[in-house]
Amino acid sequence: MSERDNRPVLLEAQGVCKYFGGLKAVENVDMQIREGDIFGIIGPNGAGKTTFFNMCTGMYPVTKGKILFEGNDLTKLNTEEIAEKYIARTFQNIQLFRFMTVLENVKIGCHVQTHSNLFDAILHSRRYHDDEAYTTKKSLDILKRIGLYEYRDVKASNLSYGMQRKVEIARAMALDHKILLLDEPAAGMNPQETQSLMEFIKQLNADGLTIAVIEHDMKFIMNSCNRILVLNFGQKIFEGTPQEVKENREVQEAYFGKGMVAGEALK
Amino acid sequence: MSTLKNLWQKKRWIFWLLIVALLCVPPMLKILGIYKIKALYLRYACNIMMYATLAGSLNVINGYSGQTCLGQAGFFAIGAYTCAILSTRLGVSFWVLLPLCGLASGLIGLLVSLPTLRLQGIYLSIVTLGASEIIRIIAQTASITGGAMGIKGIPYPWLFGLDAFRPEYYYFIFLVLGILFLFCTSRILGSRVGRAWISIREDQVAAKSLGVRTSFYKSLNFVYGAFWAGVIGCAYAPFVNFIESSQFTTDKGFDVLAMIVIGGQGTLIGPIIGSTIVTILTESLRFLGVWRYVIYALIIIAMMWLRPQGIAGATNSILAGGKVKRKPQKGKGAKA
Numbered sequence: 387m388s389e390r391d392n393r394p395v396l397l398e399a400q401g402v403c404k405y406f407g408g409l410k411a412v413e414n415v416d417m418q419i420r421e422g423d424i425f426g427i428i429g430p431n432g433a434g435k436t437t438f439f440n441m442c443t444g445m446y447p448v449t450k451g452k453i454l455f456e457g458n459d460l461t462k463l464n465t466e467e468i469a470e471k472y473i474a475r476t477f478q479n480i481q482l483f484r485f486m487t488v489l490e491n492v493k494i495g496c497h498v499q500t501h502s503n504l505f506d507a508i509l510h511s512r513r514y515h516d517d518e519a520y521t522t523k524k525s526l527d528i529l530k531r532i533g534l535y536e537y538r539d540v541k542a543s544n545l546s547y548g549m550q551r552k553v554e555i556a557r558a559m560a561l562d563h564k565i566l567l568l569d570e571p572a573a574g575m576n577p578q579e580t581q582s583l584m585e586f587i588k589q590l591n592a593d594g595l596t597i598a599v600i601e602h603d604m605k606f607i608m609n610s611c612n613r614i615l616v617l618n619f620g621q622k623i624f625e626g627t628p629q630e631v632k633e634n635r636e637v638q639e640a641y642f643g644k645g646m647v648a649g650e651a652l653k
Numbered sequence: 654m655s656t657l658k659n660l661w662q663k664k665r666w667i668f669w670l671l672i673v674a675l676l677c678v679p680p681m682l683k684i685l686g687i688y689k690i691k692a693l694y695l696r697y698a699c700n701i702m703m704y705a706t707l708a709g710s711l712n713v714i715n716g717y718s719g720q721t722c723l724g725q726a727g728f729f730a731i732g733a734y735t736c737a738i739l740s741t742r743l744g745v746s747f748w749v750l751l752p753l754c755g756l757a758s759g760l761i762g763l764l765v766s767l768p769t770l771r772l773q774g775i776y777l778s779i780v781t782l783g784a785s786e787i788i789r790i791i792a793q794t795a796s797i798t799g800g801a802m803g804i805k806g807i808p809y810p811w812l813f814g815l816d817a818f819r820p821e822y823y824y825f826i827f828l829v830l831g832i833l834f835l836f837c838t839s840r841i842l843g844s845r846v847g848r849a850w851i852s853i854r855e856d857q858v859a860a861k862s863l864g865v866r867t868s869f870y871k872s873l874n875f876v877y878g879a880f881w882a883g884v885i886g887c888a889y890a891p892f893v894n895f896i897e898s899s900q901f902t903t904d905k906g907f908d909v910l911a912m913i914v915i916g917g918q919g920t921l922i923g924p925i926i927g928s929t930i931v932t933i934l935t936e937s938l939r940f941l942g943v944w945r946y947v948i949y950a951l952i953i954i955a956m957m958w959l960r961p962q963g964i965a966g967a968t969n970s971i972l973a974g975g976k977v978k979r980k981p982q983k984g985k986g987a988k989a
Contacts (some may be wrong), residue, residue: 451959465861466865467861469863470864477859477862482856482859483859483860484855485855486851486852490851494852494860494863497845500845503846504846507840507841507844507846508840508845517844560863597886598674
């Protein structure tokens with residue numbers, strides 16, 4: 387616990403709220419993701435997890451509160467600006483460029499690090515050649531790392547579900563940011579795929595990437611995360627280590643309900 | 654055969670050179686007096702190349718960034734009128750006017766694209782359709798554009814000491830413009846900018862999440878498409894020598910749209926095929942009078958039904974109605 391406290395805060399939410407009309411999708415959530423964390427966000431369906439992610443990446447405007455990245459206020463920035471400078475993410479329902487090849491998908495991830503414009507492209511200027519060489523090399527490196535190198539020329543939609551998830555992660559990795567937000571990366575995967583994904587995420591983390599992950603697979607969360615935030619009905623009900631979360635009464639109630647039967651189930 | 658394939662992969666430019674050389678043959682025959690091709694046929698060939706480039710410019714917008722523009726006739730008109738006005742009133746040279754008309758049209762493209770950045774699909778189509786019609790109505794009423802009388806006597810471009818009034822000379826102008834367009838566009842599509850356009854077509858939200866400034870690239874795409882429509886408009890005005898607003902109705906826009914639908918959106922070759930088919934059909938069915946439009950419509954309906962991605966069809970594209978063609982599995986071909 388104390389070791390974690392010494393690490394600097396990367397992504398911080400201060401009293402963040404999101405109201406859709408009268409619906410309080412996210413209400414007054416505080417969060418601190420520190421460098422080197424694998425930070426899990428869990429909660430029953432409709433708890434506001436994805437909404438929370440969408441606010442962090444600028445897809446929804448924040449109703450109240452603040453989101454900071456290393457002290458920079460992200461609240462007023464739009465999606466493109468946040469993606470350009472701070473945060474990379476994947477989506478709950480895979481949003482790949484389905485009819486492009488795997489390599490092209492990852493190449494778009496390199497978009498913000500390259501700067502050639504229309505005229506560079508027409509004239510094949512030096513900048514164009516540099517950019518293309520950089521983009522290709524980097525994309526292939528990432529694909530090798532994630533184990534999709536052989537599939538580089540396959541159309542993304544022709545891959546299996548688990549592989550598509552990996553392409554999405556590869557694409558987000560190409561942005562080269564300090565933090566990666568994964569929205570249900572293991573959804574729809576079989577146990578082997580989940581296991582290998584978990585190992586891959588741990589490896590990424592060991593290589594210095596901070597990861598925030600929304601996931602319903604408890605085995606996945608409990609085995610990989612060092613810190614877990616629990617949301618229910620838009621409110622933060624608990625935050626702590628996996629062990630603390632398991633033992634927390636309120637979390638148990640959120641998942642299993644209250645009363646005799648639930649109590650029995652917990653025993 | 655394999656050496657030929659090898660050559661195709663390694664020295665592609667030889668093939669392109671061959672194609673261009675072949676395309677140069679018909680007008681050269683006429684110019685050198687070897688064989689007298691009817692001037693009418695050369696005019697058809699000019700038309701095909703002109704519409705191929707115009708359709709190509711629309712294809713950049715509709716096929717590659719997935720915006721639905723129906724107003725290409727408007728951008729075409731801007732180019733044609735800019736050329737006609739500046740050359741008849743100020744005597745500006747055709748070669749200066751080509752890029753100038755492109756820029757004028759690109760500027761209008763920018764003006765149309767800015768308020769429409771948040772619109773998608775049919776709403777964007779309606780705005781572009783409206784813009785095209787507004788341009789035509791202004792051309793019909795304003796005095797500078799000659800009102801309903803149009804502008805007559807647009808000077809021919811001056812080409813190596815010759816007035817390019819004969820189609821065998823004009824042929825080369827359209828050919829060079831077409832090649833230039835294909836050259837620039839194919840290079841852009843293979844670059845970061847082209848990837849950004851295609852990513853917007855495939856999934857705008859994902860593109861944003863990867864830092865692609867979608868508004869900027871959509872605008873750029875629109876301006877680029879409008880630029881080429883303007884350039885072609887500029888070449889069109891002296892070619893027909895006389896322009897008036899009825900040449901730029903929305904029907905023209907739909908003709909161009911039909912070309913890319915038939916030929917195949919999202920491919921570079923599609924607009925060329927589409928333009929060839931549509932132009933030949935319109936000319937060869939002229940004896941049917943207005944009835945040829947029925948045939949025309951039937952072809953479009955058949956295309957939409959049987960092959961929504963067009964003849965040159967990018968089967969592996971979102972434009973094919975979301976169906977992905979899987980590679981045939983090994984052994985399956987042998988059985989059949």
